[in-house]
Amino acid sequence: MTLNRRQALGAAIALPVASQAAKAATPPPSLPDRRSFAATPIAYLDSASTHPISLGARAAMDAYVAGRTLDPAATARRPVDRAATIAKFARLVNADPDEVTWVQSTTMGEQAVLRALGFPHKSGRIVTDTLHFYAGFPMYRELGKQRVDVAWVQARDGRIMMEDMAKAITPGTRLVSLSLVSTYNGFHHDLKAVCDIAHAAGALVYADIIHAAGAVPVDLHGSGVDFAACATYKWLMGDFGLGFLYARRGVLDALPLADFGYYGFAAPGAPPGIGLSPPQTHVYPMDAPGNEPVSYAIRPGAIGHFGTGTYAQSVIAAIDHSLDYIGALTVPVINQHAQSLIAPLREGLSDRGYRIITPPGTTTPLLTALLPDAKTRLTDPLAKAQVRISLHDHHFRIAPSVFNDMNDVNRLLAALPRA
Template sequence: MTLSRRQALGAAVALPLAAQAARAATPASAPSLPDKASFAATPLAYFDSASTHPISLGARAAMDAYVAARTLDPFAMARPPVDRAKLIAKFAALVGAAPDEVTWVQSTTMGEQAVLRALGFPANRGRVVTDTLHFYAAFPMYQEMAKQGVDVAWVQARDGRIAIEDMARAITPGTTLVSLSLVSTYNGFQHDLKTVCDIAHAAGALVYADIIHAAGAVPVDLHASGVDFAACATYKWLMGDFGLGFLYARRGVLDALPRSEYGYYGFAAPGAPPGIGLSPPQTHVFPMDPPGDAPTSYSVRPGTLGHFGTGTYAQGITAALDHAMDYIASLGVAAIQRHAQALIGELREGLRAKGYVLITPPGTTAPLLTALLPDAKTRLAAPLAKAGVRLSLHDHHLRISPSVFNDGRDVERLLNTLPRA
């Protein structure tokens, strides 16, 4: 066979990318931490993974190979596509769930809203208990629901924590849903999720947990916690990208809920096997279709996919995520957590020495450290940019979030850049 110039160039690009992705996805041994080699070299000391985690070199190679295949390059097309069912199973194993309890969503917020719709909010005007360390962008959603008659109870933080006794007082009989972030995006506070679920279930309520700052960062066991629903996107500690996430619904919970989502992935041909493989409903309206009394014959897929599966999702991200899930598994979440906590220990000591007020509670084991500083963004944006240090700056606080590639030199550079509070 004679290759055209275009095909030859495509082969020169696609084959190395595919080979790099394959090597990265199946490392001979787990990398040691800190692991800078698996990520692109950068002049930045990057401490903002709680906002957006960098994509690894292996994940980039996997995405590049996917894009090459989408150009119909014959060499890249020979690479097997991501097995989406296996990818769902990898995530389920990471968070202590069963694969049939998990499906795709676009984002954490989309998952939370799907749960609210399934429970009939806001039309049912039930009671929701949430707290002020939940994701702050969800606050307007619950405020708007309150305007429509939903009884929304806000549990206030005290000393950077949500006290379990305050949650217990708020979760009264008649509460429909308790909605919280397992790990707070604001300061890293982590709920005792099992205790919250025990209290909620005793009152007849269900529990939703935003786990975007937990999955991949701290050990998570959804089954052991008893939580009913959970969701997360993949662009933070799962090291994926924007536009793809996961929704979990505990087996059995959906049986009592009316269907609220109707989409391409939730339905299949009669008798189709379970799972996320395509098997569209049998049509009865087109030429040579078998006859039928309705436009289609179909079955509802079981589990969370059948209840919440809707339309297409960001398949290019699955390539990066498949690599990232294997990378996280090779390191182990406990090792990732230990590494981050060692760095946070140094940061705590250094920030206190400079007079910063820390609002991340002592004993927090998530990879976030938040400090109060009046006019933080105005005071720190320029010196941090000049020093090549990236973290999350807000009007009156700063948040530092180390990950697997950060080391002691990064910590020293950050502390040397920060002025006294």
């Protein structure tokens, strides 16, 4: 049977609702799970760069777009509860919903934290490390040019040693900024240990968790971290243009507002949360009188400090589905599956003479190896074999996910020349 456009749209709209109704009775898929993703001839081992969107998340986005086009078939669609989506993410990382708000990207979240702390206009020391997100290096270099004392902890043997971090966190340090899991080689910080050292010195801690959330267990409350941010297009299986920012309860009380926007303000007496209750104006015809142009309250929690303008609504539909999918599988199961593929990959790369720079014992789903001129040397053979990994000038990174299996591993290893 062939569906017409109207029927296809109706099916896309109905799928998320039907999925919600059946979710309680449906066991989570077994891994590897190829059925939840579109069929492809590519052995895709690059989920640390961009994770494929699942068929269910695509259906949720299609339903949202149908509504935005005013298609009559979309009238049956139940809007995604944005507060519920925030709560799902909060549960995933062991946080409270009021400690989490939307941001456009991980970098936007990190910069919001820097602004809230008054950088670069206020003095103080920032400690970061060379396994932090490398595209953020220029940001800290520029802060250094504006008289911020930026200290760099150098990696040794693919790790940031705790004793090196402790030496760098001197009195006067205001912020320690790091990636919980390094995008470069998958190194995983002991976040609680870093927070204990930093807090003892009077410093706050920010963690980029884009390579952690959904990939490895994350316990924000247990670690004591003060701020964390991530986008959704990697291990959260969402898309570009939307992420989450976490700010620990109590930390914001001492910080002045540095971001001002529509979602951070509400009408006086409005209930907490992210529901729309806009400030009350006193300047338009039939407005209630007032001494100021507007009456408003600052929303409590992270949204009051960091809620600004609009964000990618279609991605909320996708990430809401993906958070349910991840929650049904559970992160430990996802991680265990990734490790079952990382182990033979590590052995196979070693047998072919590659120098692996992901530290032994690392349990993140990233594996990185050095190879001079890697992008130049590997682009053609991998394209011919229809294998996708992350290629850089002098290293390559492999990142398996829930849909990968040993066939993908063997295709990659067969396509790689000896180092």
